[in-house]
Amino acid sequence: MNKALTIAGSDSGGGAGIQADLKTFQELEVFGMSAITAVTAQNTLGVHGVYPMTPEAIIQQIQAIGEDIGTDAVKTGMLFSSDIIEAVSEQVRKYRWENLVVDPVMIAKGGASLLQQEAIFAMKTYLLPLAKVITPNIPEAEVLTGLTIRSAEDKKEAALRLVELGVQTVVIKGGHDEDESESTDLLYDGREFHTFTNKRIQTKNTHGTGCTFSAALTAELAKGASVYDAVLTAKEFIQAAIEDGIEVGHGHGPTNHGAFRKKKELGNR
Numbered sequence: 001m002n003k004a005l006t007i008a009g010s011d012s013g014g015g016a017g018i019q020a021d022l023k024t025f026q027e028l029e030v031f032g033m034s035a036i037t038a039v040t041a042q043n044t045l046g047v048h049g050v051y052p053m054t055p056e057a058i059i060q061q062i063q064a065i066g067e068d069i070g071t072d073a074v075k076t077g078m079l080f081s082s083d084i085i086e087a088v089s090e091q092v093r094k095y096r097w098e099n100l101v102v103d104p105v106m107i108a109k110g111g112a113s114l115l116q117q118e119a120i121f122a123m124k125t126y127l128l129p130l131a132k133v134i135t136p137n138i139p140e141a142e143v144l145t146g147l148t149i150r151s152a153e154d155k156k157e158a159a160l161r162l163v164e165l166g167v168q169t170v171v172i173k174g175g176h177d178e179d180e181s182e183s184t185d186l187l188y189d190g191r192e193f194h195t196f197t198n199k200r201i202q203t204k205n206t207h208g209t210g211c212t213f214s215a216a217l218t219a220e221l222a223k224g225a226s227v228y229d230a231v232l233t234a235k236e237f238i239q240a241a242i243e244d245g246i247e248v249g250h251g252h253g254p255t256n257h258g259a260f261r262k263k264k265e266l267g268n269r
């Protein structure tokens with residue numbers, strides 16, 4: 001069985017972070033492992049508390065996996081501080097983990113900060129150059145490039161700049177796009193642009209969409225898929241998960257991580 005490791009924050013509400021990643025790995029038949037960078041007290045209404053782990057505790061979790069089990073792919077999510085980013089980058093380099101997906105998580109949907117402002121330098125300097133794929137949403141791509149992104153052309157310009165930072169492939173996600181009918185993700189690998197477009201689903205239940213998308217992409221890379229094919233599957237996975245979103249809590253509910261498998265099983269009958 002192929003293996004994937006997520007290095008990210010815990011979401012007590014179960015829709016985003018480590019919980020979303022592990023559910024997604026399981027659904028895509030990859031053995032999931034985790035190194036927790038921070039514990040958040042979170043539900044569908046927002047983030048109520050953030051408790052970062054020490055860099056030592058994070059390093060030890062990663063080493064426990066690196067020294068014994070190993071992994072076929074790694075993703076990072078919420079990393080919170082420069083110290084954590086530096087520690088994680090050093091471990092990824094040490095184990096030569098090349099299938100690295102960096103989801104540069106910065107702000108939760110409700111507005112809470114999941115990355116300190118000063119950590120953006122460390123993210124760009126130490127972590128992004130190690131990444132095979134980075135998956136910023138539009139506001140994150142704006143912070144990383146200093147550009148304002150409104151049009152499809154702006155997205156392309158931002159992708160070009162992000163590849164200049166040393167990343168192999170950039171996927172700028174379109175969830176925050178102004179387009180009301182579609183959600184388009186843009187892939188750029190330093191040579192070609194590809195777009196992945198699906199119908200925009202009108203729903204408030206989008207908690208954890210970014211985490212789930214990047215976890216699906218990581219699981220597919222762990223199984224040996226090309227980046228293009230992994231993005232294609234991740235896009236299908238998130239579309240099904242949003243379509244079948246779960247009504248729990250009083251705010252932004254989670255997506256349904258089981259929907260993609262259910263849809264495939266129905267299609268195969």
Ligand SMILES: Nc1ncnc2c1ncn2[C@@H]1O[C@H](COP(=O)(O)OP(=O)(O)O)[C@@H](O)[C@H]1O
Nearest residue numbers: 137173174175176183199200201209210213238
């Ligand atoms: N309402 C929606 N309908 C269809 N796809 C969506 C919707 N919202 C987000 N997506 C898709 O979900 C994935 C995550 O995107 P996004 O919401 O931008 O990430 P984040 O959670 O990091 O802000 C992308 O593939 C995006 O196109």
Ligand SMILES: Cc1ncc(COP(=O)(O)O)c(N)n1
Nearest residue numbers: 009016017108208209210211
């Ligand atoms: C612990 C943690 N990590 C990440 C997110 C971002 O979630 P989203 O996928 O909705 O951007 C979150 N809300 N909580």
